[in-house]
Amino acid sequence: MEPLLVVLSGLPMTLLITVASFAIGAVLGIPMALGLRTGIAPIRWIVRLIVDLLRGIPMIVWLFLLKFGLSTPAFRITALEAAIVGLGLISAGYLADIYRGGLQAVPKGQYEAAAALGIPGTVSFFGVIVPQAARIVSPSIATYLIGLLKNSSIASTIAVAEMVFMAQGYARQNINSVAGVLPYAIAGVLYIVLSIPVAMLSRKLDANLRKAVI
Amino acid sequence: MTTQEPLLQFWSEGLPGMLHGLQVSVTLAGVSMIIGLPLGLLFCMMVMSHNRFVSALGLVVVEIGRGMPALIILYLVYFGLPTFGVLLDSFPSAIIALAWNYSCYCSEIFRAGIQAVPNGQNEAGDALGLDGGTTFLYVILPQAFRSIIPALLGQTILLFQDTSLAYTVAVPELMKEAYTYGSTTFQYLRVFVLAGLCYAVITLPASWITRWLERRLALSY
Amino acid sequence: MTLASLVSETVSSTEDEDHSKYMIELGGVVKSYNGNTILHGVSLRVERGEVCSIIGPSGAGKSTLLRCINLLEQPDDGNMMIDGQFVDFTENLTKGDLMALRRKCGMVFQQFNLFPHMSALKNVVFPQQHVLGRSKEEAEERAMELLKRVGLEDRADHKPSQLSGGQQQRVAIARALALDPAVMLFDEPTSALDPEVSGDVLNVMRELAEGGMTMCVVTHEMSFARDVGDHLVVMADGAIIDEGDPKEIMAHPVNERTKQFLSAVGR
Amino acid sequence: MTLASLVSETVSSTEDEDHSKYMIELGGVVKSYNGNTILHGVSLRVERGEVCSIIGPSGAGKSTLLRCINLLEQPDDGNMMIDGQFVDFTENLTKGDLMALRRKCGMVFQQFNLFPHMSALKNVVFPQQHVLGRSKEEAEERAMELLKRVGLEDRADHKPSQLSGGQQQRVAIARALALDPAVMLFDEPTSALDPEVSGDVLNVMRELAEGGMTMCVVTHEMSFARDVGDHLVVMADGAIIDEGDPKEIMAHPVNERTKQFLSAVGR
Amino acid sequence: ACGSGSSGSSSSAKSDCTPLVSDITTIKSGTLTVGVIDQPPYSSYNGGNPEGMDIDFIKQIADANCLNVEWQQASFANAMQAIASGQIDTATGDINVTEKRAQVVDFPKSIYLEGVGYASKKDTDIKTLDDIDAKGIKTIGIGDGYGWLEDMKKVFGDKVKTYPSSVEMKQDLEAGRVDMIMEAYGTAVDEFKGNSNIVVEYANKNPDKRINSLVEPPEVSYPYTKGNSSLGQAFDKGIEKIIKDDKVKPTLKKYGLDEGLADIRDTQYVVPITK
Ligand SMILES: Nc1ncnc2c1ncn2[C@@H]1O[C@H](COP(=O)(O)OP(=O)(O)OP(=O)(O)O)[C@@H](O)[C@H]1O
Ligand SMILES: Nc1ncnc2c1ncn2[C@@H]1O[C@H](COP(=O)(O)OP(=O)(O)OP(=O)(O)O)[C@@H](O)[C@H]1O
Ligand SMILES: [Mg+2]
Numbered sequence A: 001m002e003p004l005l006v007v008l009s010g011l012p013m014t015l016l017i018t019v020a021s022f023a024i025g026a027v028l029g030i031p032m033a034l035g036l037r038t039g040i041a042p043i044r045w046i047v048r049l050i051v052d053l054l055r056g057i058p059m060i061v062w063l064f065l066l067k068f069g070l071s072t073p074a075f076r077i078t079a080l081e082a083a084i085v086g087l088g089l090i091s092a093g094y095l096a097d098i099y100r101g102g103l104q105a106v107p108k109g110q111y112e113a114a115a116a117l118g119i120p121g122t123v124s125f126f127g128v129i130v131p132q133a134a135r136i137v138s139p140s141i142a143t144y145l146i147g148l149l150k151n152s153s154i155a156s157t158i159a160v161a162e163m164v165f166m167a168q169g170y171a172r173q174n175i176n177s178v179a180g181v182l183p184y185a186i187a188g189v190l191y192i193v194l195s196i197p198v199a200m201l202s203r204k205l206d207a208n209l210r211k212a213v214i
Numbered sequence B: 001m002t003t004q005e006p007l008l009q010f011w012s013e014g015l016p017g018m019l020h021g022l023q024v025s026v027t028l029a030g031v032s033m034i035i036g037l038p039l040g041l042l043f044c045m046m047v048m049s050h051n052r053f054v055s056a057l058g059l060v061v062v063e064i065g066r067g068m069p070a071l072i073i074l075y076l077v078y079f080g081l082p083t084f085g086v087l088l089d090s091f092p093s094a095i096i097a098l099a100w101n102y103s104c105y106c107s108e109i110f111r112a113g114i115q116a117v118p119n120g121q122n123e124a125g126d127a128l129g130l131d132g133g134t135t136f137l138y139v140i141l142p143q144a145f146r147s148i149i150p151a152l153l154g155q156t157i158l159l160f161q162d163t164s165l166a167y168t169v170a171v172p173e174l175m176k177e178a179y180t181y182g183s184t185t186f187q188y189l190r191v192f193v194l195a196g197l198c199y200a201v202i203t204l205p206a207s208w209i210t211r212w213l214e215r216r217l218a219l220s221y
Numbered sequence C, D: 001m002t003l004a005s006l007v008s009e010t011v012s013s014t015e016d017e018d019h020s021k022y023m024i025e026l027g028g029v030v031k032s033y034n035g036n037t038i039l040h041g042v043s044l045r046v047e048r049g050e051v052c053s054i055i056g057p058s059g060a061g062k063s064t065l066l067r068c069i070n071l072l073e074q075p076d077d078g079n080m081m082i083d084g085q086f087v088d089f090t091e092n093l094t095k096g097d098l099m100a101l102r103r104k105c106g107m108v109f110q111q112f113n114l115f116p117h118m119s120a121l122k123n124v125v126f127p128q129q130h131v132l133g134r135s136k137e138e139a140e141e142r143a144m145e146l147l148k149r150v151g152l153e154d155r156a157d158h159k160p161s162q163l164s165g166g167q168q169q170r171v172a173i174a175r176a177l178a179l180d181p182a183v184m185l186f187d188e189p190t191s192a193l194d195p196e197v198s199g200d201v202l203n204v205m206r207e208l209a210e211g212g213m214t215m216c217v218v219t220h221e222m223s224f225a226r227d228v229g230d231h232l233v234v235m236a237d238g239a240i241i242d243e244g245d246p247k248e249i250m251a252h253p254v255n256e257r258t259k260q261f262l263s264a265v266g267r
Numbered sequence E: 001a002c003g004s005g006s007s008g009s010s011s012s013a014k015s016d017c018t019p020l021v022s023d024i025t026t027i028k029s030g031t032l033t034v035g036v037i038d039q040p041p042y043s044s045y046n047g048g049n050p051e052g053m054d055i056d057f058i059k060q061i062a063d064a065n066c067l068n069v070e071w072q073q074a075s076f077a078n079a080m081q082a083i084a085s086g087q088i089d090t091a092t093g094d095i096n097v098t099e100k101r102a103q104v105v106d107f108p109k110s111i112y113l114e115g116v117g118y119a120s121k122k123d124t125d126i127k128t129l130d131d132i133d134a135k136g137i138k139t140i141g142i143g144d145g146y147g148w149l150e151d152m153k154k155v156f157g158d159k160v161k162t163y164p165s166s167v168e169m170k171q172d173l174e175a176g177r178v179d180m181i182m183e184a185y186g187t188a189v190d191e192f193k194g195n196s197n198i199v200v201e202y203a204n205k206n207p208d209k210r211i212n213s214l215v216e217p218p219e220v221s222y223p224y225t226k227g228n229s230s231l232g233q234a235f236d237k238g239i240e241k242i243i244k245d246d247k248v249k250p251t252l253k254k255y256g257l258d259e260g261l262a263d264i265r266d267t268q269y270v271v272p273i274t275k
């Protein structure tokens, strides 16, 4: 019972990191996705490089970089902030690519139909293309959210008191006994349990949206 | 009082150690991949098996492997197994954890790739009187590889990045070397920027190749 | 000698003629894609109230010609007079001009291209609101009127995915009509449909023609071209190779390639 | 009274007849998908050397019937005699029986279903090697002979993606023929094709019919059914509603629904 | 990161008290903000009631300068950064004076020497570096950031395994993944207090020329923000007073450490950058 309670005490922090960094990524991903699709080549290349760097450098490196590397008298960053900002930026990179794929997956005929009807560019983008792209990408976004939930565990390495950190603290006091393993197993099961509702939602969206679009 | 060294000089002092770490990271990823790929194919075949018990077993193994964070799996192997009398060193522990995690993702990639081949191909094989195995081996699998290969490459890039987690169990890989260098110099910003670049040197070209391959394979036939 | 060769190369040079008779006049339209010339200077006149059918083998450039007329593609050379408005394709169009020109044409695609996330009614209402600035009530009234005309007033609330192909295409026609175009362009409107449901779409088009709408129809439906069309255009390899009265050309094709094409499609 | 009602419900009960006359005899074939009955006890006889055209509205069960004949679907009830071999669908088939039965039928799909990663030649060679155990040389010789017959000997090295739809369908026909089937099944072989290229495929099928091949063809091509077919079957709602001589049925349809369908497809 | 604490101000908080140095600049006026690294017995945060040898010394230095003390939990990795960037005034926890660190922060006078300890299983019982080869040791655990790490790596190469925290290192010694560890002597004594299976040996007793930290043990002090000379003076004067009052040895003894660690050199020994 005790190890379960200890691990659960980290749950709010796990959820906070996941939700907050997802929110950052979801918003920041939009301009980046537009950057990835712009006709202005230099901007596209730069955004591409940024996205690739965000995705290509391990999460733990980003977190250490933010936590230990970025501190000036004017700019102080706590472990929690570093975790949220770091995971948020990385999410933005991944989500930007997901958004871009969605915009690309809207059939060309939709762009053409809107143009042929003479619907102005912004109206057709937000009224016609984006709603369809949103439906196309929502399963991928749900999958990414599940991944993000699991990745929030890496925040334990910079001492954010989320589930794995709590599990670690308890396990260290009970080395060489079952109580030294149990918290990890409990945390692992909790991650699986937590991802089930999102996965179910995603599957439902997937089935429904496939019906709605095309 | 001494002043800060120029950046490039600072980096060049730390670089040999970091490159050594990078070598360990690459080895770790490589070995995990060599173990994980066939294991993933095995899991995939279990999951897709018509035998319900085998399929359920495969599903449990894969869903646990994908459902838990890699870090947890690593801790379970490193700190957990000794409780049950299995004492593994850092490196093999990291390999077991990473390879299992990787193989579960690969299993799903294989499955998705196979299912993406239009059903008409299976039907054509059936209608021609080809037996199931022949159709799978010569008709379905070659087509499935078209979508599987880029996805596998992408997953392998993630595997390479996940080797940084082995830092927590004291495997002397790149992240560990960076941290060590950081704790002797206390210039974390410079150190982790260099570490990030070391990772990027591998992951950036790899992801470019993946994208290129994806486009090329999509165009082929 | 075909009619095509009688049409002068540019619209503007024939100043003595009465242009108001024509809804569309194309002069020497050239279109290339990365160095491949797809249209080799096509000239064509479509009278007001006329139904012009365009036929020809795959890759002839029929779709491209249609897309040039409503400027989904910008031709590389040539000019066009459409409903009294002149365009020189060698000059850059302002966005306003482009919009004004496009508004003259209603386009119906082979793949319908309805907006899948909007109901049938919304598909017809949405463009009216944003292109013509109509109020919601006004747009809905007009939409229902048109859906009734295409026989789908009871399907107004359905999403495209809940409609059959034939029904979707009829909604697409209503959507285009709602913007009160001067001319309707159809690009193989029935070739994605099963033959039994094609009939409904062709009937709607027939009624439209009888109502006096000017129409350009790329089609493989020879019976439609013959029975409804006033004017038949045969294209091959990016040029008009034959042109004239549909019944006459189909009954007694003179041009060798026209003959060949007509026998290939089996009529 | 239609012919269908004259055919007895099971093949085996009519022991006095000469079965060798028939290539296919279906008796009371029933097929359901999750509780929905798609075929309601269909009985049908196809004579050796006969071309049997199957028409009917979408969803009638035409494809399902064809797929039951070559056992891509296992019917829930009924029986079948095909080329002298009897199957009772209520019994479980051994894998060997299944293979033997399938080998009697060559199947051509609407979507061609060529193997995209193999050249045209390889598509025709590969099944011969694995189904009939032919040597590579033997299989290639036969393949080239067939590709020649469908007019594609110069396309042998092309991948399917480098061929037009009509060419792909002809390769698919060659691939099926290469296994020396007793009967060829076609499921709307031209409806994914442009009308001009349909002609080539239909010509190949016509030659095949003239050569004496037994064929079952689900089609929307009324002219093919009329001119080439010996036997017309009209299906609706999972049953045969009309059957007989194609020319007669098309010229003077008696059955109300047949009439309706024929007028809908416009002929 | 250079320059004095920007938000600092000078004052003396305790009214009837004469500071050794007046007008000391600190982050928070009249208060010394100290980062406490968990490194018993040198210092441990202990939920806001810090204890340890360094804590005792810091309290004496603050008292002598009429300063209040505010404690903050800190880790080795971010303490230096926090001082350099003026977030805290100083930090405790067996912090060695090294040339590399001196690039980022300043150090006052040293106060005691750091001892090195070997910890190993009882049946191995490492007493000197020569035992490592003699007893067939395969892996030596050393924590990141210790002064002897680089020398040990040079001598023993891949036998050396580094750890980001001493908790894992201790765990691995007990589990048997490493054969011995080289830890700050005091820490090792503290860590294995109740463990009869592990023996801890004071390494500086048998200095080995190959490892500089054994010959010239690093000196310990309290880093402060670069250029904050008033605070530096306050530290210097405070440390001088502690030494003069002969308080170092008793404190070392109180925490179970060797009294010899009080013998700092005349001029501060700064661990040089290893080339
Ligand atoms: N966006 C494009 N880029 C390059 N080539 C194109 C493009 N659009 C069309 N083409 C080429 O232009 C030629 C004419 O195409 P078009 O679609 O106008 O023919 P079509 O007569 O409509 O044929 P179909 O009956 O198959 O629709 C074709 O060879 C086609 O490959
Ligand atoms: N695998 C399946 N699962 C469930 N229902 C099916 C399946 N295959 C076919 N059906 C249903 O069976 C009915 C008959 O289908 P079938 O494809 O045989 O019709 P068809 O006559 O070939 O029509 P079409 O002309 O559109 O090809 C349809 O209502 C279809 O939805
Ligand atoms: Mg076209």
Ligand SMILES: [Mg+2]
Binding pocket: D062, D063, D064, D187, D188
């Ligand atoms: Mg069908």
